[in-house]
Amino acid sequence: MDSEQDITIKNWDGTWTYHPRVKARPESVEDLVEIVTDPVRFPSPVRPAGSMHSTARMNGDDEGGTMVDMTAMNRILHFTDDTVTVEAGVTHGDLAKALKARGLQPYITTEIGNTTLAAFACAATKDSSFPGEYGQVSSYVVGIRYVDPNGEIKEITEANDPQEMQLFRTSYGMFGLIFEVTIKVRPTQALEVRHYGLSIDEFRKFLPVYKARGHAVMYYIYPYARRVVVELRKQHPDRKPTSRLRWQYRNKFWKQWAPAVATWIDTNIKSKKWRTKAHDTFFYVQRQLMVRLMRYNHSWPHAQIITYPRKPKVFYLFSMWSFRETDFFDILERYCDFCIAYEKGTGFRCNLPSVGYVISRDCEALFSYTWEGPGMSIDPASTGGREWEEFLHAYNDFCSEHGGTPLFNQTPFLTREMARHSFGARLQKFAAARAERDPKERFLDQHFRDLLS
Template sequence: MPTLRNWNGDIRFDVSDSQLKTPTQISDVQDIVKQAFENNQQVTVVGAMHSTTECMVGRGVVISMKNMDQILSVDKENLTVTVQGGATLHQVCLHLRELGFQLPVILEFGNFQIGAMSGTHANDTSITRNAQFSSFVAGVKLVTPAGDIMEVSERLNTQYLSAVRSHFGMLGVVCEVTIRIFKTQPLHVNFQTVEVDWFLDHFSEGLKALKEANDQVFGMIFPNTGKLVWQCRKFGKLGGENSKQTPLAALLGPIESKGIDLFGSLFIPLMKSTTAIHLPPDAAELVNDALIDLPLKIIEHSSYIIDPCQRGIIYGKEDPGFEFYDWMIPENNWVDMVRSFLELTGRFRREHQFILTLPTVIYFLRQDQAALLSRSYTSNMIAVDPMYPNPSNPTWKLFRLAFNEIAMKHGGVPHINKTRDGAISHFAKAHDQESLKQYLEIRKKFDPKNLFINDFFKTMFSGYL
């Protein structure tokens, strides 16, 4: 009996050999779904299982799309690419790069499957355009819960497109996806380091400066040192002025392209080392501070160029070990939220000898209503996304639950795939109620037998179904 596990191994579930399906073509998917429909069996579709919530755990038939991974076509005139649902981000990036194109949103983790990304909260960071991958989905071909083939696009069944962009596996099996693409735009990357308190005190002017100068901004807060690092990214032209390399490019460029980025290649190994040697809290904090200061001195004032298609790298099974805890906060509430967050980390440091040894990630989502369950449906949002290298630590769970409470007080919206203990209890209440109602009505129309809604989503939408 196979045991399926999520990316960091903290969530596992067994599936019988007869119930784990790996179709190779749409007709196979139809046969599987029709049989499940006739037998009233629950159906769950899994991708790379990068989620740190139980949103991908299934009890009945489990469909893996890994054998439907072909890149079907690239329309150079209309700027779209069409792929099968199991194609990975890494595959698509490599293919498009050879043709001089790129996806609008390229995440660090190349294992992600496009079918899953087409209808979940997968996002990068952007302050000039939509940052959610699903917002650029131009169409899908899916097998409905009754086993029929349906196309939903900007031309066919358009009324369902915003729901499909939030399918989360609950509307059927997404077999093909058409995504908008751009001509290659190299990213010029540089860094700024500031004190967290200074930025919070000068938030309006600091945010304005970031938005005026950059296309993407990715941040890291180090709660124990009070440092805030901005990785600032701006699109350039091939062969343009921004393509000139600086002396540190030979070092930093390969780290960015072959690692997950500086965060994944530099900070995470250092922080994991701190945790692994089980130092007393006071000593661990001193070592942690030292390990942070050195990388910051290396990257400060540095810059380099990267092809965005190099960012979607493949992680090995042994690589991940940490857990995200992702909440989006309305832009207008973010300063108060971060102050509350820093107070929380200080309290846990004093009362529980608990230290966040990994940086807390910040990224941006512009207001975006392209998907009904978009986390920035009502306003511009900024993330507060703490991470921890040991998901099973009981004090980490206590911290998560306390974090939930302050995030809710500041109008936060959790990440369905990443906010364990938060999304299942808070997403439906936090989300825009009208778009949630519209989504659930469409979902019920697609799946009247509720075969494609697992226990996680039944609990998450409890009281709304």
């Protein structure tokens, strides 16, 4: 296997910088065993890495340790009628293409195509839930093979050990190096999509109707206008999917065009008054385009996946907290107040719309953000920068104070106190399970040591 010594590597957006003593790129299970069992050549902590698309710190300590790049193990191994088994480094986008060719689709077609299946298996994801289904990809992972801290090859399945699977689904690589994942799939269903522009009060009124009619609900939040654009999705197993063109334009818009326009406004309009007017106008145009143009009757669900470049010229960055559905609309009103007050006090505003998802209750993973009941999220978005990171610190305080639940991999700048406040006894349960399985802390870096201690 390839390896490098004492290198510097950044995550995809440059927020986090790592300086591993060794970066290894295994190509086989035997390579993984060699890494785990040789702490001299491959010093602790040993942390796996995939596309490095997480917005939070995931892949090791500031100095030292071993980063294990899993992307060379990227074979799709075999299919059954309702599952597929893949190696750890297979990306969501590549798997979706292979499934589409066989008339299949994932249960959760989340948007980021760069994410690897090993990350899906042991980290949090986000998407709106269809009635009776989950919103996290890991909930549909039914089997895992991994190398444990002793270098032994282990296997767990949902059928044989559901409690261990519950722990693994949000273990973030702290139980071992996952090299094989089995996930449930299903026949492809045509997707109907509609967008509606609403006030917050209208959204509060119509949400029960949307859910009763069998829609999955995503939404774009425009806090400075106190409005939302609701995206309603409905599956049609009796229809044949035929369209994908509008998804392609939509993906290009959010991946490139919208961040580019927002960046241009911030860079070239020096007057705060006119810069604010320009952003408000661009937000208005966004809402009109979605409502008027983004309508599909029988689209391919695979087409909504966005694959981002490794070193993009412009960024679409986000953070995520989830809130109980019963409290959400009052919190959404306060979030708008928070954003407006923060801009008034600091001059900074998020230059992309916030997004959010309606997510069913899910207890399949220990750190599920809808453990206590159905939830709705608020995900601020921006093109990044120092002021954006300062905003996220304040936003984390706001969410923690309002009973929110974070995602360890998609909520940057969390503190130990926030983790304790959100997860309580679940954090203690996981910390004890981790210490039992890896007492020598082979896979534990300083970031998670701080959060779990």
